[in-house]
Structure formats: structure tokens, C-alpha cells
Amino acid sequence: xxxxxxxxxxxxxxxxxxxxxDNAKENSWDLKIADRNFDFINASYFDLEYVNKIEFDVxxxxxxxxxxxxxxxxxxMLPAHMHIDVAKDCIAYQKHMVxxxxxxxxxxxxxxxAKAAGVIIINEIGVDPGIDHLSAKKVIDEIIEExxxxxxxxxxxGGLVAPEHDNNPWNYKFTWNPRNVVLAGQxxxxxxxxxxxxKYIPYNKVFRRTELIDIDxxxxxxxxxxxxxxxxxxxxxxxxISTMFRGTLRRPGYCRAWxxxxxxxxxxxxxxxxxxxxxxxxxxINLFLPYNPSDSVELKFMHYLNIAHDDIxxxxxxxxxDLFKDVPVELDNATPAQILQKILMRKWTLAEEDKDMIxxxxxxxxxxxxxxxxxxxxxxxxxxxxxxxxxxxxxxLPVGITTKxxxxxxxxxxxxxxxxxxxxxxPILSELEDYGIIFNEKNIT
Amino acid sequence: xxxxxxxxxxxxxxxxxxxxxDNAKENSWDLKIADRNFDFINASYFDLEYVNKIEFDVxxxxxxxxxxxxxxxxxxMLPAHMHIDVAKDCIAYQKHMVxxxxxxxxxxxxxxxAKAAGVIIINEIGVDPGIDHLSAKKVIDEIIEExxxxxxxxxxxGGLVAPEHDNNPWNYKFTWNPRNVVLAGQxxxxxxxxxxxxKYIPYNKVFRRTELIDIDxxxxxxxxxxxxxxxxxxxxxxxxISTMFRGTLRRPGYCRAWxxxxxxxxxxxxxxxxxxxxxxxxxxINLFLPYNPSDSVELKFMHYLNIAHDDIxxxxxxxxxDLFKDVPVELDNATPAQILQKILMRKWTLAEEDKDMIxxxxxxxxxxxxxxxxxxxxxxxxxxxxxxxxxxxxxxLPVGITTKxxxxxxxxxxxxxxxxxxxxxxPILSELEDYGIIFNEKNIT
Numbered sequence: 001x002x003x004x005x006x007x008x009x010x011x012x013x014x015x016x017x018x019x020x021x022d023n024a025k026e027n028s029w030d031l032k033i034a035d036r037n038f039d040f041i042n043a044s045y046f047d048l049e050y051v052n053k054i055e056f057d058v059x060x061x062x063x064x065x066x067x068x069x070x071x072x073x074x075x076x077m078l079p080a081h082m083h084i085d086v087a088k089d090c091i092a093y094q095k096h097m098v099x100x101x102x103x104x105x106x107x108x109x110x111x112x113x114a115k116a117a118g119v120i121i122i123n124e125i126g127v128d129p130g131i132d133h134l135s136a137k138k139v140i141d142e143i144i145e146e147x148x149x150x151x152x153x154x155x156x157x158g159g160l161v162a163p164e165h166d167n168n169p170w171n172y173k174f175t176w177n178p179r180n181v182v183l184a185g186q187x188x189x190x191x192x193x194x195x196x197x198x199k200y201i202p203y204n205k206v207f208r209r210t211e212l213i214d215i216d217x218x219x220x221x222x223x224x225x226x227x228x229x230x231x232x233x234x235x236x237x238x239x240x241i242s243t244m245f246r247g248t249l250r251r252p253g254y255c256r257a258w259x260x261x262x263x264x265x266x267x268x269x270x271x272x273x274x275x276x277x278x279x280x281x282x283x284x285i286n287l288f289l290p291y292n293p294s295d296s297v298e299l300k301f302m303h304y305l306n307i308a309h310d311d312i313x314x315x316x317x318x319x320x321x322d323l324f325k326d327v328p329v330e331l332d333n334a335t336p337a338q339i340l341q342k343i344l345m346r347k348w349t350l351a352e353e354d355k356d357m358i359x360x361x362x363x364x365x366x367x368x369x370x371x372x373x374x375x376x377x378x379x380x381x382x383x384x385x386x387x388x389x390x391x392x393x394x395x396x397l398p399v400g401i402t403t404k405x406x407x408x409x410x411x412x413x414x415x416x417x418x419x420x421x422x423x424x425x426x427p428i429l430s431e432l433e434d435y436g437i438i439f440n441e442k443n444i445t
Numbered sequence: 446x447x448x449x450x451x452x453x454x455x456x457x458x459x460x461x462x463x464x465x466x467d468n469a470k471e472n473s474w475d476l477k478i479a480d481r482n483f484d485f486i487n488a489s490y491f492d493l494e495y496v497n498k499i500e501f502d503v504x505x506x507x508x509x510x511x512x513x514x515x516x517x518x519x520x521x522m523l524p525a526h527m528h529i530d531v532a533k534d535c536i537a538y539q540k541h542m543v544x545x546x547x548x549x550x551x552x553x554x555x556x557x558x559a560k561a562a563g564v565i566i567i568n569e570i571g572v573d574p575g576i577d578h579l580s581a582k583k584v585i586d587e588i589i590e591e592x593x594x595x596x597x598x599x600x601x602x603g604g605l606v607a608p609e610h611d612n613n614p615w616n617y618k619f620t621w622n623p624r625n626v627v628l629a630g631q632x633x634x635x636x637x638x639x640x641x642x643x644k645y646i647p648y649n650k651v652f653r654r655t656e657l658i659d660i661d662x663x664x665x666x667x668x669x670x671x672x673x674x675x676x677x678x679x680x681x682x683x684x685x686i687s688t689m690f691r692g693t694l695r696r697p698g699y700c701r702a703w704x705x706x707x708x709x710x711x712x713x714x715x716x717x718x719x720x721x722x723x724x725x726x727x728x729x730i731n732l733f734l735p736y737n738p739s740d741s742v743e744l745k746f747m748h749y750l751n752i753a754h755d756d757i758x759x760x761x762x763x764x765x766x767d768l769f770k771d772v773p774v775e776l777d778n779a780t781p782a783q784i785l786q787k788i789l790m791r792k793w794t795l796a797e798e799d800k801d802m803i804x805x806x807x808x809x810x811x812x813x814x815x816x817x818x819x820x821x822x823x824x825x826x827x828x829x830x831x832x833x834x835x836x837x838x839x840x841x842l843p844v845g846i847t848t849k850x851x852x853x854x855x856x857x858x859x860x861x862x863x864x865x866x867x868x869x870x871x872p873i874l875s876e877l878e879d880y881g882i883i884f885n886e887k888n889i890t
Contacts, residue, residue: 189716194736198719200781201733202710204649209735230719265647271634274643274675288646290654291639306751336645 002029002407005067007056007086008077009035012126012176014387016077016396017041023404024050034067042387058082069093073403083107083123087416091117096406100126100395103418111416120411124418125402127358127394128157131379131432132246133418134398134425135439136362139377140236141422143366148373151242152195152365156213156223157358158249159391162382163218165354169317171251173348175356175383176391182267182341184248185224192229196242201225207259212252213361215378216440221359223247224255236420249359257317260305261340264288269337276334280326284339298324321347355383358390360439374444381437397435401428447474447852450512452501452531453522454480457571457621459832461522461841462486468849469495479512487832503527514538518848528552528568532861536562541851545571545840548863556861565856569863570847572803572839573602576824576877577691578863579843579870580884581807584822585681586867588811593818596687597640597810601658601668602803603694604836607827608663610799614762616696618793620801620828621836627712627786629693630669637674641687646670652704657697658806660823661885666804668692669700681865694804702762705750706785709733714782721779725771729784743769766792800828803835805884819889826882842880846873 004020006013020031033041034056046053057063058078068074068089073096076086080101090097091113103123114121124130132155143150160166161173174181190201201209210222226246233239250258261267265288273279273287282297289300301307301324307314318324321343329339350356362377383389402419405411411424419425429439449465451458465476478486479501491498501508503523513519513534518541521531525546535542536558548568559566569575577600588595605611606618619626635646646654655667671691678684695703706712710733718724718732727742734745746752746769752759763769766788774784795801807822828834847864850856856869864870874884 189710189713191716191719195738197736198732199736200710200713200718202649202708202713204647204708205710263647263649265634265645265650268634268645268647271636273645274636287643291642291644293640 002027002073003071004029004031004073004075004403004407005034005071006031006075006077007034007058007064007067009033009038009041010077011040012389012392012395013077014040014042014389014396015392016075016400017045018388019397019400020403021045021048021051023400024048027404027407029407032067032071040387061085065089065093068095071095073098073406075099075399075403077399080104087114087121090121091119094119096120097122098125098399098402098406099123100130100399102129103416107416115415118414120406120414121416122402122406122411122419122424123416125398125428126396127159127391127398128360129418130398131394131437132157132360132362133420134429134432135360135377135379137236137420138422138425138429139362139364139375139441140238143364143368143375146368148366148368150238150364150366151372152363153236153238153241154243154245154247154363155361156221156247156249157360158221158223160249160251160357160359161350162355162357162390165351166251168347169313169320170254170257170348172254173350173354173356174345175350175389178341178345178348179337182337182344183269185262186267186269187227190225190227190229192225192243192245193233193241194243194245198230204262207255207262210255211247213249215359215361215380218359218380220252221249221361222252222255223249235418243365249361253313253317257314260301260307260318263305266336266340269335272333272335273339276329276339277332279329279339281322281329281343282324282326284329284336284343285323287336350386352386355385356390357382358394372445375441376444377439377441379437379439393435394437397432397437398428401431447472447518448516449474449476449518449520449848449852450479450516451476451520451522452479452503452509452512454478454483454486455522456485457834457837457840458522459485459487459834459841460837461520461845462490463833464842464845465848466490466493466496468845469493472849472852474852477512477516485832506530510534510538513540516540518543518851520544520844520848522844525549532559532566535566536564539564541565542567543570543844543847543851544568545575545844547574548861552861560860563859565851565859566861567847567851567856567864567869568861570843570873571841572604572836572843573805574863575843576839576882577602577805577807578865579874579877580805580822580824582681582865583867583870583874584807584809584820584886585683588809588813588820591813593811593813595683595809595811596817597808598681598683598686599688599690599692599808600806601666601692601694602805603666603668605694605696605802605804606795607800607802607835610796611696613792614758614765615699615702615793617699618795618799618801619790620795620834623786623790623793624782627782627789628714630707631712631714632672635670635672635674637670637688637690638678638686639688639690643675649707652700652707655700656692658694660804660806660825663804663825665697666694666806667697667700668694680863688810694806698758698762702759705746705752705763708750711781711785714780717778717780718784721774721784722777724774724784726767726774726788727769727771729774729781729788730768732781795831797831800830801835802827803839817890820886821889822884822886824882824884838880839882842877842882843873846876 030050032052034054076099084106159175185206213221229244229246286297358381360379364375381390475495477497479499521528521544529551604620630651658666674689674691803826805824809820826835
């Protein structure tokens with residue numbers, strides 16, 4: 001009997017829990033799910049003798065250590081900054097660990113200790129980061145094996161609403177943590193390399209530096225740049241590559257409209273507003289506009305943000321959010337970002353029947369036989385229902401499969417890893433296909 | 446005999462040291478000057494029997510404590526973040542302290558301890574903050590004594606080059622720490638109140654939200670907003686004021702041109718560039734512009750920053766800096782801000798014969814006898830030479846006078862203070878007049 005401990009049972013764990021339970025009997029697993037709230041877990045699962053619900057307080061160190069000590073592997077679905085304490089306990093008690101989050105410098109620093117303890121810690125094995133690594137590294141390795149030299153690599157992922165349910169002027173709804181969407185782009189200056197030239201984009205320009213991408217059967221998207229693409233040159237063993245770019249997909253028009261919130265300062269989460277309780281959507285926007293006793297908020301907004309009076313398509317996006325209406329905010333001591341999130345949640349929340357969609361797209365340009373070739377690889381996954389959303393499937397399934405591989409000894413190298421080796425990506429990609437997560441590869445030239 | 450300890454002998458301490466020495470004999474003072482570098486101090490001072498040079502390492506806690514223990518008062522002219530350790534030692538050994546820097550939350554938190562120990566700690570007694578408090582609070586108190594109710598208070602200060610030496614298209618030269626000029630506006634979202642409305646400006650808009658100000662005999666200036674003006678409502682006991690605005694003065698056109706560096710991300714000091722050693726001014730600017738193999742850096746710059754092709758006056762500012770020339774940067778592992786500073790120092794450094802100028806301007810609007818009245822108060826000080834610059838005089842003299850007042854028992858209230866009480870501002874303003882630091886007050890309506 002192997003004991004799996006899952007810490008964190010939030011919105012994106014539905015498909016992960018189903019996967020673990022579906023595979024439990026055959027593999028002789030039992031599963032402890034530890035959290036304070038189990039609303040996102042099918043209650044009937046807890047009737048199974050090998051599934052246990054643990055009321056868990058993440059600040060209770062004693063309880064955390066006890067739980068980790070008595071398990072064989074720990075899956076942490078906690079917010080990213082909380083993984084590190086779990087990782088230290090895992091090393092202390094020689095337990096393996098899986099997370100879907102970006103590897104932090106503190107986590108990376110545990111490499112030697114993890115190795116010495118014989119502990120495997122796999123990070124970045126959700127969708128992005130996660131499936132992007134698996135699917136991109138597969139093509140990269142193929143190109144190199146074929147004798148090609150990779151020159152350019154661009155990769156984009158987006159969590160969007162499925163086209164059949166896309167019925168608002170932003171062509172966007174929240175399909176995961178709304179807070180992360182509001183704060184997107186605030187993780188430091190964007191860094192990448194394009195055609196041999198280093199490029200840096202500050203937050204206030206990120207949403208104005210987009211590129212357009214067409215995906216067969218799904219139409220047109222726009223991509224904005226993510227964080228630090230440069231560090232993936234080393235990670236992917238592509239130190240001499242000319243272009244290295246990681247981005248996020250939205251439908252065209254979203255980014256330019258979103259940029260207005262950035263320019264205004266409405267996405268700032270670093271201070272609370274003096275009078276947030278008494279604000280309306282209109283007076284909230286006016287906080288960021290120059291004072292003028294006679295001009296309307298609408299005119300000041302358009303003038304300040306350089307929006308032409310006849311740019312109807314853009315202006316309608318803001319109007320549709322009721323941004324210029326005196327709707328009460330009703331939040332005390334709130335940051336601008338918290339108020340903006342509240343404004344957006346009124347309109348961007350998925351309806352009961354809405355389905356989400358994950359879109360991923362990679363572009364590879366490589367030199368072979370003295371000619372440049374271009375290859376694309378793309379994946380589109382749609383949600384099934386409110387539990388098995390595209391986001392829950394694409395985040396949870398690779399985490400589940402990785403957990404199985406570690407328990408079955410298929411992943412055996414101790415240390416702090418991300419999933420970029422063939423022995424890891426090949427079986428995971430193969431099993432993901434059984435769940436409809438399939439890449440479409442295409443040689444362009 | 447009273448023992449004065451001055452820690453920090455940098456560029457702006459010339460007039461302070463002269464003041465202390467000029468007043469030493471009559472007041473029975475001796476003076477220890479502690480630093481690692483004494484280049485800014487007239488070497489002949491150290492021939493005086495009551496002046497001592499102490500080779501001082503700020504990281505040497507034992508030495509710091511010994512020096513503080515053996516003094517009666519400590520003047521800290523260290524960088525702002527270093528005052529706190531000095532303050533804690535001053536409280537422990539019951540010594541008074543004077544600094545010209547903004548009071549930090551950590552410093553403010555020492556209030557009760559300082560009071561209990563009978564220690565006086567005066568902060569914000571340079572020029573801005575400093576002389577602005579003294580001169581503004583004087584007018585505010587007068588207006589209230591006359592039965593007026595203050596509605597609006599705006600205050601602006603600028604360190605500029607004197608008009609006779611103003612000979613470049615930016616109408617600006619570095620007259621104090623260049624690094625602070627490059628990083629200006631990065632201390633958090635600007636917060637103020639205008640006509641009863643709260644206003645917030647993010648960094649990327651600070652230099653586009655200026656106002657114009659005319660000062661008799663000195664022409665036109667533009668002012669951009671500083672940090673958090675809101676907190677001065679409480680400090681000045683003006684909780685119900687409609688407008689509270691603190692700003693910095695430049696000559697018109699400077700801010701719009703500076704904004705380009707902000708928009709590009711060229712003022713970012715939070716990361717180092719991958720290839721800084723091999724950059725030229727031109728390739729540095731290109732780091733922040735979209736990739737395009739055929740367009741020039743000039744055209745991309747103008748298009749990206751929305752500069753019209755015939756906006757010659759603006760474009761010439763950049764050309765005059767050689768921004769588009771392949772001048773080697775020659776800085777290894779540099780941040781964008783460090784490189785920008787180097788570019789600017791080639792052109793913005795004061796020549797030997799150049800004089801600087803400090804300009805301060807306050808506007809007060811108050812209700813009295815059911816009518817609104819407006820009063821202005823302004824001060825212009827020019828530098829005498831490279832030691833007694835306007836900056837050195839206006840920062841150093843109030844620090845020196847305050848030190849004298851504490852030693853003579855004229856300031857006697859223990860605690861952590863800023864200089865806003867009549868018993869403090871009146872004698873300091875009066876003595877500053879002897880040094881040509883004179884406010885011109887004018888009733889407008």
C-alpha cells in the first residue's frame with residue numbers, strides 16, 4: 001500500500017482527484033486529501049475506504065510534519081509560496097513531492113539536499129508551466145536528433161472561454177484564479193531574445209507588445225510576453241538560440257483594452273485606497289484621472305489613454321463592464337487591484353453551462369541541410385463541466401500521471417526537477433492522449 | 446565643551462561643516478567628522494584644534510557605538526536607510542540626533558523610546574523635506590491665526606541649474622546625487638488630494654501629469670507630483686483640507702522628455718542586463734524597442750513613444766544626449782538605470798564655473814470672511830561655488846542651526862520630530878535669512 005497525501009483541494013484539483021481515485025485500486029494507493037474546504041471535491045469520494053478527508057491548517061507545522069511523515073508522496077496544490085515548507089519536510093522525512101508551480105529560487109536551492117536524501121521533487125508539471133515543457137521539449141529533441149539546429153522557439157498558452165460560450169466584447173471570462181489575471185505581468189520586467197537581440201519590456205508596455213497567432217479551426221489570438229524567457233535557454237539546453245519567447249494568449253483586442261487598467265494604475269495591489277468603501281465604479285476610475293471640474297470621466301478617460309472618439313469597439317469593452325456607472329464598490333480598505341477584480345467578476349465569471357478552453361501553440365524554426373524550416377505544434381482542450389474544466393484537466397492530469405510514475409519507479413532520479421527529459425515527457429504525453437490532450441504537429445516549411 | 450559627531454561628509458555637507466566651525470568657538474563645541482572620504486571637506490579645517498577627522502566604517506558597530514557614546518549630539522548625513530541604527534544607539538546612550546532625511550516608519554516607531562530616554566531626534570530638516578516644512582507651516586499658522594480656513598496647499602521644490610548657466614536643451618544638470626534623479630518617482634504610487642478628490646498616479650504617468658508654475662523674475666517651471674502627499678494632512682494638522690499636493694520642479698519640457706525613459710523601462714534598477722558590457726547608447730535604447738530588422742532605432746523610438754516626426758524640440762533633447770549614437774557603454778553587469786545615469790552624466794554634469802539653484806514655491810488658498818484668498822510664498826537660492834552650492838547651503842544650514850538650538854536648549858522636547866512647530870521654525874527661518882535664504886510672500890487675492 002502506498003500513501004498519497006494531497007495538500008490543497010481547490011478549484012483546479014477536480015480532475016487530479018478523479019485520476020488518483022481511478023488509479024488507486026489497481027496500484028494499491030490510499031489517498032489523504034488535506035484542506036479546510038472540500039467544496040470542489042465530489043463528496044461521494046470520501047465514502048471510499050481508501051480516501052480520507054483531513055481537516056488541515058497550513059499554519060499548523062506539527063500537523064503538516066505528521067501528515068508528511070506518514071505518506072509516501074506529497075502533492076502540493078497550495079499557493080506557490082507555500083511549497084517551500086512542504087519541500088523541506090519532504091526532504092527531512094525522505095518523501096517524494098510533486099507541484100504544478102514555477103520552481104522558485106528557494107526550491108531550486110534544495111537540489112543538493114534532495115539528492116542526498118534520495119528525494120524526487122518535480123515542479124512545473126501543470127499546464128503552463130508543465131504540458132508546455134513536455135510538448136515543446138519533445139519537438140526540440142526530435143529536431144536535434146534529426147540533425148537540425150534550433151534557431152527560434154516561441155511558445156504561447158492561454159486559458160480562455162470556449163468559442164461556443166464566448167459572448168462578451170472582451171472575448172474573455174475567468175477560468176482560473178481571477179486575482180492572478182488582474183496581477184498578470186507584475187512579476188518583474190519581461191525578458192526575452194528575438195533574432196539574436198535581447199529585449200526587455202516594462203509592465204506598462206507588456207500589453208502593447210503583442211503578436212498575432214492563427215490556429216487552424218480556432219481563429220486568431222494575440223500573445224503577450226511572459227516574465228523571464230531568457231532563463232529557459234539554460235533549462236532547455238539551448239544557450240545559443242536566437243529567439244526565445246514565452247507568452248500568454250488572449251483573443252485580439254483584449255490586451256490593448258487591458259492596457260488601460262495598467263496605465264491608470266488600477267491593477268496596483270501594493271497599497272489600499274483611502275476611501276474605498278464609498279467608491280463607485282465611476283469614482284474608482286476617476287481616482288486615476290486628472291482633476292477637472294467640468295469634464296466627464298468618460299472624456300478624461302479617453303483623452304488620458306489616447307483613445308480616439310470613434311474607437312467604438314474599444315470603448316464598448318469598458319462600457320460593457322459598467323465602468324462609468326455609479327455601481328457601489330462595497331469593499332473596505334481595498335487595493336485598486338481588489339476593486340478591479342470585483343468589477344470584472346460581475347461580468348467575467350463563467351455561467352453554469354459555460355465551458356473553458358486551453359490553447360497552447362509552439363513555433364520552432366531550425367536550420368537543417370542549410371535551409372530554414374518551420375514547425376508548429378498546437379493543442380486545444382475544452383472543459384467538460386464545472387469540475388472537469390480544461391484548466392482542471394490540463395493542470396491535474398500531468399500531476400497525477402507524474403505521481404503514478406514516481407510511485408511505480410518510472411521516475412527514479414532524485415533531485416529538484418522540471419519535466420524536460422524524454423524518459424519523463426514521453427510517457428506523460430502518451431497517457432495524456434488517452435484523455436484527449438493531443439498535440440497537432442505541422443511542418444510549415 | 447559640547448561634542449558634536451557628524452557622520453557622513455559627502456557632497457552636500459560643505460556648508461554644514463562651515464556653519465558648525467564658524468559657531469564652534471563661541472558655543473564651546475568640538476566636532477568629530479566621521480567618514481571614509483573627506484574630499485568634500487576643506488582640508489585646513491582639520492588643522493583646528495577642535496575639529497577631528499575620524500576614519501569611520503559604517504558597518505563597524507563597535508566603532509559607531511563608541512563614537513556616539515562619547516558625543517553630545519549626532520548629525521547623520523548617511524544615506525537614509527542607515528539612520529535607523531544610529532538612532533537606536535542615540536537612544537541607548539541618551540544622545541540627541543539630527544537628520545535631513547524623510548522620517549521612515551522604523552524611525553517613527555522609536556517615538557516612545559526616544560521620549561522615555563529624553564532624547565530629541567529631528568528629521569526632515571534639510572531643504573525638501575526641511576525648509577519646505579518651516580516656510581509652509583509658518584504661513585499656514587499665520588492664516589489660521591488670522592481666522593482663515595486653509596482649503597488648498599500645494600508645494601513644489603526643484604534643484605536646478607542657475608539660469609546664467611542653463612545652456613542645454615533639457616534645461617537641467619545634476620546638482621545632487623544623479624542616482625536619485627534617475628530613480629525619481631519610483632518610491633511607490635503618488636497619492637494626493639485635489640479639490641476634495643483623491644488622486645493616484647502610477648510611476649508610468651507621473652511625468653505626464655505636470656502643472657505649470659510661474660515665479661516672478663525666474664520664469665516658468667513645471668511640477669510633477671511627489672510620493673504620498675496624503676500623510677502630510679495629519680502631520681500638518683490639516684485633516685479636512687481639499688487639496689494637498691507636494692511636487693518637484695523642472696523647466697517646462699523636461700518631464701515629457703523624461704517620460705520616454707520611464708516608458709521604455711530605461712530607469713529600471715531592479716535587474717541587470719544580459720550583455721551590458723557590449724552595449725552602445727544606441728543598442729541600449731534598442732533593447733526596449735520592438736524587433737524589426739529594417740526600421741531604424743530612431744523611427745522605432747518615435748513611433749513607440751508616440752512622438753510626431755515634427756516634434757523637433759523634443760527629439761533634439763535625445764539627440765543632444767547622443768542617445769542614438771554607437772558610443773560604448775562600458776559598464777559590466779549594469780542595470781538599465783545605471784547605464785542611463787552614465788549616459789546622462791556625460792552631458793548633465795555641472796562645469797567648474799556652473800552654479801546651481803534651489804527654487805521653492807508654495808500656494809495657499811484659504812477661506813476668510815466668506816471669501817477665498819490666495820497667497821504664494823517662494824524662495825530662490827543660488828550656489829556660490831562648488832562647495833557652497835545652493836543644495837549644500839539649503840540642506841546644511843537648517844541642519845546646523847537645529848543642532849545649535851538643541852545644544853543651547855532652544856529645542857527641548859524629547860521624541861522623534863519633524864520641524865513644524867513655531868518655536869522651531871521661527872528661529873531657524875530667521876537665522877536662514879542671514880544666509881540669503883529668504884521667502885517672498887505675496888497675497889494674490
